[in-house]
Amino acid sequence: MVSRQAARLLADTPAIAEAHFLAEAEPYDPDVRPGGYLNLGTAENRLLWDLLDGRLAALEPMTESTARYAPLHGTGVLRERIAALLSATCRTPLDAEDLVVISGATGALDAIASVLCDPGEAIVVPAPYYGAFDTDLGGRSGARILPAPLEPGDGFRLTADAVDRALKQAAAEGTTVRAVALSSPSNPLGEVHRPQVLAELLRVAAEHDVDLVSDEIYAHAVFGPHAFTSAADPAVNPHWADRTHLVWGFAKDFGLPGLKTGVLHTRDPRVRDAARAMAYFAPVSTATQHTLAGLLADPAWVASFLAAGRRRLGSSYAHLVAHLDAYRIPYVPAEAGFSVWLDLRRWLPGAGFEAEQRLWRELFETARVSILPGGAFRSPEPGWFRLCHTVEAPLVAEAVRRIAGHLGGTPADALLAPSLPSPSDPNGRRP
Amino acid sequence: MVSRQAARLLADTPAIAEAHFLAEAEPYDPDVRPGGYLNLGTAENRLLWDLLDGRLAALEPMTESTARYAPLHGTGVLRERIAALLSATCRTPLDAEDLVVISGATGALDAIASVLCDPGEAIVVPAPYYGAFDTDLGGRSGARILPAPLEPGDGFRLTADAVDRALKQAAAEGTTVRAVALSSPSNPLGEVHRPQVLAELLRVAAEHDVDLVSDEIYAHAVFGPHAFTSAADPAVNPHWADRTHLVWGFAKDFGLPGLKTGVLHTRDPRVRDAARAMAYFAPVSTATQHTLAGLLADPAWVASFLAAGRRRLGSSYAHLVAHLDAYRIPYVPAEAGFSVWLDLRRWLPGAGFEAEQRLWRELFETARVSILPGGAFRSPEPGWFRLCHTVEAPLVAEAVRRIAGHLGGTPADALLAPSLPSPSDPNGRRP
The missing domain is CATH 3.90.1150.10 (Aspartate Aminotransferase, domain 1)
Structure with missing residues (x-):
């Protein structure tokens, strides 16, 4: 049983x-x-x-110290290098201390959902959405996922209104919502969310006093005319930064899904400490962290x-x-x-x-x-x-x-x- | 918050x-x-x-297929090779299909505890015990850990009686116990549990209808005169094999704690499926699995x-x-x-x-x-x-x-x- x-x-x-x-x-x-x-x-x-294999083959091999215990929320060197990369991407300085490296973006989503929600509490997600969010955000945390349906007639574009409606409906039904989560750029639609939409979405989150979880695992996979804007960019997020949590990983932008290396960025010290405690259960192999730190060593x-x-x-x-x-x-x-x-x-x-x-x-x-x-x-x-x-x-x-x-x-x-x-x-x- | x-x-x-x-x-x-x-x-x-570094350096490097998605409970080749190793160690054939590879022995303990227990249910552990059991077994599952105190006068030797007493006391207090867990060989004591003691312990578990979780991460770290006996050995476990779950990993016997690769062996198909669902949240990097499969490739x-x-x-x-x-x-x-x-x-x-x-x-x-x-x-x-x-x-x-x-x-x-x-x-x- x-x-x-x-x-x-x-x-x-x-x-x-x-x-x-x-x-x-x-x-x-x-x-x-x-x-x-x-x-x-x-x-x-x-x-x-x-593009990868020559570079991977040229990296320094694992050493004795690589194979030893390391901080379970990620080695310092890998977190520093991810912070440098994402600081440029997000157009705001990210502190390596605010990063938690964990087993895949799945691990990062599970960690933040479990830190924010107790069983039965809810996360609102604009729909259609990455189907595994149900499991990633709800499977272990016990959180319920409430879809905020977007409009087919509009090509399912993200709107803050749709999220606002879902939050109001949840409130009317007596459901405690702890967060709004989305993928940005979106999956499955491949939409690059415009700064104005993100700013409105953050305003709605603040009005309803809920956190924002922005899964930015496709941040560098943008080929259209509009540049990526992170939910942590101060231009769209002047007031809700402490309640905004980013997820990123090496699966998409680096084409290394088997390496199961995700990262959570959060500025709230208590959320961060709790996320580190979650990472204790799903740390990434130090050998893989060594490889990825090597991959990021040369910014050019x-x-x-x-x-x-x-x-x-x-x-x-x-x-x-x-x-x-x-x-x-x-x-x-x-x-x-x-x-x-x-x-x-x-x-x-x-x-x-x-x-x-x-x-x-x-x-x-x-x-x-x-x-x-x-x-x-x-x-x-x-x-x-x-x-x-x-x-x-x-x-x-x-x-x-x-x-x-x-x-x-x-x-x-x-x-x-x-x-x-x-x-x-x-x-x-x-x- | x-x-x-x-x-x-x-x-x-x-x-x-x-x-x-x-x-x-x-x-x-x-x-x-x-x-x-x-x-x-x-x-x-x-x-x-x-002993390791030359061997590690000689392994084949990561390939494109290594870096891709693989079954999240472990690659077939790694599970096959772990099964071969542990079959000899445990003196019983272990099926690779019954193995779940997961992020560290911690991940394996978290998985089996979460699969067996709902919050508030209990696991009895002979004490003194590996202190992180409290977190590993109870932290995410919500299970309570009940120590079964062993005798200082007796060098804290494991006895089935001590476990039986703790199970009876829990029953008297109305606590639902789902499992007995122990490290074998023991940590911190370094005791190699004798076949007779293990057989008695399994009899007590069966009498109380609770599962046994045997953390055998030190299985190959035996230097005394008594050979290691696994809780899965049919000589000590003729009747409770489906309710016995083994944990092992590469941290101790192979001195590779940073690689965070643990494994759970369980014969109950529903427990196994549930443990696989848990491994979805804490998979091991395929690059590290590739390395470890290479390390096990030569049994000699x-x-x-x-x-x-x-x-x-x-x-x-x-x-x-x-x-x-x-x-x-x-x-x-x-x-x-x-x-x-x-x-x-x-x-x-x-x-x-x-x-x-x-x-x-x-x-x-x-x-x-x-x-x-x-x-x-x-x-x-x-x-x-x-x-x-x-x-x-x-x-x-x-x-x-x-x-x-x-x-x-x-x-x-x-x-x-x-x-x-x-x-x-x-x-x-x-x-």
């Missing part, structure tokens, strides 16, 4: 992980396994390895790596949407992140989220393409899907071809099909 | 970690800092690095490494007790582990655990030796201290000299002092 807290967690296991490993077990290969799975369900950036290399990553992301996005446009598959334009939010509403084989599940299952089992249904992101409306394009370009092209084939579409101008664009890359990379 | 669950954790932060980092900040050095701290408080094995190397480790431990122990004997400082003889349980009762400057705290503080501040007071191990009686000897022999000698000096002692035969033994090592290592 397992405890009630374990049983609740078991009932809640994220579906995303399951589809990922199924698809990875039998991957598509044009020669060996042409009918294999195309995994465009996982937000993994596979466009960066050639980091800047050029991140810039190259942004260029490749932009090319990958342009390549994807050219294919979507050719097959007339609609989507919400993205400016950041690894994914595009597809609008497959017109192809739903019925009404409601059951129809969405049916289409998702058909795409997975028949077309053998793994993309994720909007329901997994608590979409306010069925028919939307998240497709991640950060894999080799031919896989993206094949996936769109299969999806379109399944939906009954052909390229808008069939004559154009053979000359569909492949991604141009300023670094001359041809995946 | 932080949540009640965070506040409880903050109130509970283990004192062990604090003393460790204070002592490490100003370490003793005979030339540079002769008045520096001698840290014999931390159970860190510093006798192994020369592993066997010879572990044998050398045991020989060095035995030498280190013999060296320590020769010094203790020379200064007539009494202790409980050990057969395993990194520490010796010192009996300083006659030097307590008063009564009770306050006097023990006072002596501890004096030893730390005046003699600048960090050893840990028995109170940190929930000792049933004040006056006992844990000293870890797994550092360079001259540091151990200096520490005993300083402790004895502070207690007012001189070598039993002053003429012998200059020829106090230094450790002989079959590998010719002279630290």
